[in-house]
Amino acid sequence: MGQIRLYIAQPLSVNNAIELDEKQSHYLTHVMKRQVGDSLLCFDNQSGEYLCEIAETSKKHCVLHILKLQRSYCLPPDIWLIFAPVKKDNTDFIVQKATELGVRKIIPVLTRYTISERVKKERFIAQTIEAAEQCRRVDLPEVAEVIDFENLLKCWPTDRKLYYLDETLNSKPPLQAFINEDKCAVLVGPEGGFSLQELEQLRKAPFATGVTLGNRILRAETAAVAALACWQALRGDWK
Amino acid sequence: MGQIRLYIAQPLSVNNAIELDEKQSHYLTHVMKRQVGDSLLCFDNQSGEYLCEIAETSKKHCVLHILKLQRSYCLPPDIWLIFAPVKKDNTDFIVQKATELGVRKIIPVLTRYTISERVKKERFIAQTIEAAEQCRRVDLPEVAEVIDFENLLKCWPTDRKLYYLDETLNSKPPLQAFINEDKCAVLVGPEGGFSLQELEQLRKAPFATGVTLGNRILRAETAAVAALACWQALRGDWK
Numbered sequence: 449m450g451q452i453r454l455y456i457a458q459p460l461s462v463n464n465a466i467e468l469d470e471k472q473s474h475y476l477t478h479v480m481k482r483q484v485g486d487s488l489l490c491f492d493n494q495s496g497e498y499l500c501e502i503a504e505t506s507k508k509h510c511v512l513h514i515l516k517l518q519r520s521y522c523l524p525p526d527i528w529l530i531f532a533p534v535k536k537d538n539t540d541f542i543v544q545k546a547t548e549l550g551v552r553k554i555i556p557v558l559t560r561y562t563i564s565e566r567v568k569k570e571r572f573i574a575q576t577i578e579a580a581e582q583c584r585r586v587d588l589p590e591v592a593e594v595i596d597f598e599n600l601l602k603c604w605p606t607d608r609k610l611y612y613l614d615e616t617l618n619s620k621p622p623l624q625a626f627i628n629e630d631k632c633a634v635l636v637g638p639e640g641g642f643s644l645q646e647l648e649q650l651r652k653a654p655f656a657t658g659v660t661l662g663n664r665i666l667r668a669e670t671a672a673v674a675a676l677a678c679w680q681a682l683r684g685d686w687k
Numbered sequence: 688m689g690q691i692r693l694y695i696a697q698p699l700s701v702n703n704a705i706e707l708d709e710k711q712s713h714y715l716t717h718v719m720k721r722q723v724g725d726s727l728l729c730f731d732n733q734s735g736e737y738l739c740e741i742a743e744t745s746k747k748h749c750v751l752h753i754l755k756l757q758r759s760y761c762l763p764p765d766i767w768l769i770f771a772p773v774k775k776d777n778t779d780f781i782v783q784k785a786t787e788l789g790v791r792k793i794i795p796v797l798t799r800y801t802i803s804e805r806v807k808k809e810r811f812i813a814q815t816i817e818a819a820e821q822c823r824r825v826d827l828p829e830v831a832e833v834i835d836f837e838n839l840l841k842c843w844p845t846d847r848k849l850y851y852l853d854e855t856l857n858s859k860p861p862l863q864a865f866i867n868e869d870k871c872a873v874l875v876g877p878e879g880g881f882s883l884q885e886l887e888q889l890r891k892a893p894f895a896t897g898v899t900l901g902n903r904i905l906r907a908e909t910a911a912v913a914a915l916a917c918w919q920a921l922r923g924d925w926k
Binding site for chain 1: 763780784787788789821822823824860861862899900901902903904905906909912913914915916917919920921923924925926
C-alpha cells in the first residue's frame with residue numbers, strides 16, 4: 449500500500465490532533481480502507497509535512513494525531529504559468545501538470561482567440577490539491593483570478609520576466625531564452641495562437657521574451673509542460 | 688478555416704491524382720465541409736508534404752490533384768520513447784505527445800509493475816497519425832511491438848544511449864545526463880516505478896544512464912513529456 453498524502457486546510461503541529469472533514473474522512477476510511485493505527489502524511493501549505501496516525505474513526509469523521517514533522521515547508525523556484533483556458537480536459541491537464549512541475553502561481557488569461565469557456569477557479573484549486581498530494585509538494589500553487597490579456601500586460605510586475613511561447617519561429621530557443629534564475633512566468637496562448645496585435649504588444653514589452661519550441665506545432669498543453677520542464681532543467685530546481 | 692493536413696498511405700508526387708479512402712473522404716467533405724477546388728496539405732511519410740486540390744467528390748470518395756511539393760521529407764532527431772503502458776487516456780496522451788515532441792520510434796515495454804493492459808498497436812498508430820497531421824510532421828514515428836523489459840535490455844542496440852527516468856534521486860539531472868546528440872532513447876517506467884531488480888539491471892547496463900527530474904514525483908506521462916522536451920532543448924532540434 450502506498451503512503452497516503454493529504455492536504456489539510458488547517459495549521460498542523462506536532463502532538464496536536466486534527467479532525468478531518470467529511471469528505472477526507474470518507475476518502476481515508478471508505479475509499480482507501482484505512483483504520484485506527486494506520487499512518488499517513490499530511491501537509492498544511494504553511495509549516496510542512498507531518499507523519500500522522502489515525503486515532504479515531506466514526507461514520508463521518510476521522511481524528512488524526514500528528515506525530516512528527518517529516519519535511520519543513522519550502523517553496524519551489526519562483527515561476528508562474530499563465531495560460532489561455534482550452535477544452536475542459538486539457539485545462540485540467542495543464543493545471544495538474546503545472547503543479548507537478550513546480551509552479552508557484554497559475555493564472556488563467558483571456559486572449560483574443562481564447563475559446564472562452566467559463567473559468568472555474570474552484571475546479572482549478574481542486575486539481576492543484578490533488579496534484580500536490582500526489583507529487584509530494586509541501587505547498588500549493590496559488591490559483592489567480594482570470595485576467596484579460598490587456599490587463600495582464602498593464603499590471604505586470606516589472607521585476608518578473610515574462611516568457612511567451614511564440615509559434616512564429618521568430619523567437620529564441622529555450623537554451624538561449626531562459627537566461628537566468630530570475631523570477632519569471634511562462635505564457636502559453638490558446639490553440640489559435642496569439643493575435644498579431646497581441647504578439648506585437650508582447651514584442652514591445654520590455655519584460656517579455658519570446659521562446660520558440662522548435663518547428664513542430666505543439667498543442668497548448670504540450671507547450672506548457674515542455675516549457676516548464678525546460679526551465680526547471682536549465683534554470684530551476686532540476687539543475 | 689485552418690489548413691487541413693492529411694497523412695496519405697500511398698506515395699505522392701506532383702501532377703498525379705490520388706483517390707482518398709472512404710474515411711478520409713468523409714472527414715474532408717462531410718466533417719470539414721470542403722468542396723471541389725479547396726486546397727489541403729498531404730504527406731506520405733516518404734517524400735514530403737504537398738499542396739493538393741480537391742478535384743472530385745462523390746458519396747464515398749474524393750479525388751485530389753497533387754499540385755506542388757511544399758516541404759521535402761525529413762526525419763526528426765534520432766530519439767525514441769520507451770514507456771510502460773498506463774491507463775488508456777494517459778497512454779493515448781503519451782503517444783500523442785511523443786509524436787508532437789518529435790520521437791522517431793515509440794516502444795511499449797512491459798515492466799514488473801506495469802498495469803498490463805492489452806497494448807493496442809493499431810490504436811497507437813492512429814494516435815501518431817492524428818498527432819503528426821496536427822503538428823506538421825512530414826514523417827510518422829514508428830510504433831514497435833510491445834516488448835518485455837528483459838528482452839529490451841538483451842536486444843538493445845549498443846550504439847544507442849538509453850536514458851531511464853530514475854525517481855530514486857540517485858541519478859543526474861537532464862543538463863548533466865543528456866551529454867550529446869547521439870542516437871538515444873528515453874525510458875519511462877510505470878506509475879509504480881521500476882522494481883529494484885530492474886533498476887539494478889539498468890545501473891549495470893553500459894549503454895544506460897539514469898536521469899532524475901527533480902524531487903517532485905511526476906506521473907509517467909508528465910515525466911515522458913518533460914524528458915523529451917529537455918532533450919530537444921538541450922541536444923535536439925530546439926537548440
